[in-house]
Amino acid sequence: MEPTIKDVARRAGVSTATVSRVLNGGHWVAGETRTAVLQAVQELNYKPNAVARSLMSAQTKTLAILFPNVSDMFSGTVLGGVEDAAHSRGFSVIVCKTGGGHERTLAYLQLLAEKRVDGIIFASEVLREAYADFIGQLRIPLVVLSGESVRPEIPTVRCDDRQAAYAGASYLIGQGHENIGLLYGGAHETPEQSGRLEGFHEAHRDHGLAVEPSRVLCLEGFAFKDGQVGGAALLRQGGPLTAIFASSDELALGVMSAAYARGLRVPDDLSVMGFDDLPLAEMSLPPLTTVRQPLYGMGRRAATMLLDHIQDIKKLEGHAVFPTTIVERRSVRRL
Template structure:
């Protein structure tokens, strides 16, 4: 028979309420008592029942996290930051892969409602009205990561995508490049697609470089589209000297396609990515990129959400800083 909270209290010679307070980090006990209770929990192999705890404190200490592509390096880095902070506060994570499908997102929100999660982290997708209404009906807080919404009460954690893209292109211009192509995300993507294109155009205009639409192509932020769109660029603008890819995965696709075509990076063409995922430092040559602090963004999102869960406070949106990480895929033109 599995040990109960009563068994823990009896063995530790404390009240059931004290054991509950230790489990929920509520304070009101000495360090010696906490140590004794945790020692008994380990000895008995006691596993707290999240639902039973929820009946007592109205919480399950569970957070839902929704990603459109949970297998991407981008999502993985954010999730690492979320988990590191949440687990340190004794919260569990339920990860949902929405796959850019509205129906799947609503199904996952219903699942999270049934599991009585305490809050939701919504990443890299537009918070549509139907999603917002579903979360409102759950009566739990939500925090957006790498996303924004039209709802003033919904906090977000993100970089300034337009400014970061502008800085990436200005970095290439500073290295002497003027024939600069961009592989963007989707045309309809208002979160990271159009703002990064705006940054590209702003940098060209600032340095009086005429915009040529042939140098701007659209992918979907993923590896395969980087390969395909780079080959398309070579057909239409063979004089290109540098490529700004709106994600590291697409930039790595460019490196792969260039290798297969016998094009040397950066000797023949320079490449800069966007995101700063861990994989960008593992490819050959290591990728120069405009980096978002993805793990830190995940940590901030989890911290913001848990604070809202525990205090009822509504946080404001947070813009985090980006940085240019120089590696080996950009050369200076002489």
């Protein structure tokens, strides 16, 4: 017969409530008592039922993260940070792919409510009013990661997109490029992209240059194929471009593919710069010069903010802004 929580309590000489507090991470149990309970658990080989524990503690020890897409290296790198932080505290992670769709996102939020997740990370999308209202009614702690929130009081984790784009464009200008195209994705759904657009324009103004409208192209996605299509369009309509700045590494690799299809060599005929510094940036030929945002660290910080709040360590509030850096490789040449 499997041992019960009452057996553990008798062995440790404490109440079942004390055993429950120890097993659920309560911070108000004396050290000697905690040691006695854990020793009893080990001696009896007691395995607490996860459902029963969640009912007693009002926690399920689960976080959820929602991505528009989970098939790219961006989501994989972010998820690595989230999972490492969660697992270090005994939590598991549920991953949801929304496809960026309104109805599908609301359906997932309803499902997460039914599963009684302890916290939600909303990643790489706009947190719309409908989503914020629904989550707020459920009183589930929430962090927006690498995206925008319609409500400034909701905690966010992100980089400074305007400053990052300013640095990237300034780097290209510093390499002698004055005819630069900008390819940015997700602009219909992610307002932070306007920050990157603002940074691009601001860098040109500060260097006494003008941005031709035909050299800025908005796409709905960040994927390789979007870069192929958008890169080809920029090369057709943008005039004599010497460089293209893409708002994701996958877009940048698509631009490189479009350039090669037109017989252009990177960086001899066209310089290409990306954004994110995903693992594939080092794998490309030539290796991609890019703006690095610390995606793993951002994922870990978002999860840690939630966990600290859930475990009564620190109130969930404020915004974490991560710095970006330029990573020089070989896809940009000096003119």
